[in-house]
Amino acid sequence: MTVATARTIETPSGKDTAYENFPVGSWLLPARLRPHVATFYAFARAIDDIADNPALAPEDKIARLAGFEDALLGRRGDDPALAKAHRLRTSLAETGVTAQHGLDLIAAFKQDAVKLRYRDWDDLMGYCFLSAAPVGRYLLDLHGGSRHGYGPSDALCNALQIINHVQDCQDDYRTLDRVYLPQDWMAEEGTTVEDLDRTQASPALRRVLDRTLDATQRLMVAARRLPAGLRSRRLAMEAGAIVAIADRLIADLRRRDPLARRVQLDKVGFLACCLSGALGAMLGGRRP
Numbered sequence: 001m002t003v004a005t006a007r008t009i010e011t012p013s014g015k016d017t018a019y020e021n022f023p024v025g026s027w028l029l030p031a032r033l034r035p036h037v038a039t040f041y042a043f044a045r046a047i048d049d050i051a052d053n054p055a056l057a058p059e060d061k062i063a064r065l066a067g068f069e070d071a072l073l074g075r076r077g078d079d080p081a082l083a084k085a086h087r088l089r090t091s092l093a094e095t096g097v098t099a100q101h102g103l104d105l106i107a108a109f110k111q112d113a114v115k116l117r118y119r120d121w122d123d124l125m126g127y128c129f130l131s132a133a134p135v136g137r138y139l140l141d142l143h144g145g146s147r148h149g150y151g152p153s154d155a156l157c158n159a160l161q162i163i164n165h166v167q168d169c170q171d172d173y174r175t176l177d178r179v180y181l182p183q184d185w186m187a188e189e190g191t192t193v194e195d196l197d198r199t200q201a202s203p204a205l206r207r208v209l210d211r212t213l214d215a216t217q218r219l220m221v222a223a224r225r226l227p228a229g230l231r232s233r234r235l236a237m238e239a240g241a242i243v244a245i246a247d248r249l250i251a252d253l254r255r256r257d258p259l260a261r262r263v264q265l266d267k268v269g270f271l272a273c274c275l276s277g278a279l280g281a282m283l284g285g286r287r288p
Contacts, residue, residue: 051109061113101134132161148229156223227281240281
């Protein structure tokens with residue numbers, strides 16, 4: 001099946017903002033910009049769902065994603081099956097934000113259709129710079145940028161992506177045969193991808209998870225500079241909340257086994273991180 005003959009291009013997973021590790025378009029952001037953030041998120045969610053659909057063949061995923069790319073670039077009329085891409089194109093025209101961030105996401109999800117393993121940390125970071133960093137870059141561009149450039153935002157978004165990979169390491173393997181843990185670390189620690197199918201992490205796999213979290217923690221050193229550099233105070237508060245959420249999830253993933261049960265924040269923990277992180281950013285980066 002090709003995009004041209006498909007009646008429905010999207011393949012909704014049922015995931016929504018409640019599934020994410022960060023507040024999507026929350027009340028912390030300026031009201032006038034929230035609809036644009038929601039439009040970008042809807043686009044990202046739609047193409048991510050295509051890449052993560054286990055029922056689609058790789059070539060079908062790539063064809064559907066190519067349809068979104070054409071629509072985002074204005075090469076595909078007003079096909080209603082690609083409405084989320086058309087809406088994003090309109091939003092980008094209104095705000096002056098480049099389409100490159102959306103195109104990078106499409107490139108990442110095309111890669112997801114065919115690439116199932118990552119040889120080392122640098123290989124994994126290359127993927128994150130396409131699959132995660134564009135989200136933060138879009139938000140920075142939409143809110144007037146940062147005095148520190150994209151660096152701290154990239155670090156935070158890439159850290160969030162790796163946290164999500166660790167949270168979902170078993171499900172990604174079981175449903176898609178996709179493993180985002182560095183293969184060289186797995187070999188060095190004496191574990192294999194088949195260990196992801198267990199009911200609990202083996203000691204060797206636990207060491208790989210901890211090495212991955214160690215590297216993620218190093219990203220957080222740069223990420224913590226993000227709120228103080230943002231020109232938008234409200235985006236700084238949102239960034240502070242997200243930094244607090246990332247720190248908490250890293251700590252929880254060190255203590256708990258993601259193979260036994262998905263490690264995520266409950267509503268109380270999520271709200272506590274949002275409040276403490278936002279207040280810390282509002283007070284100039286000091287933690288309350």
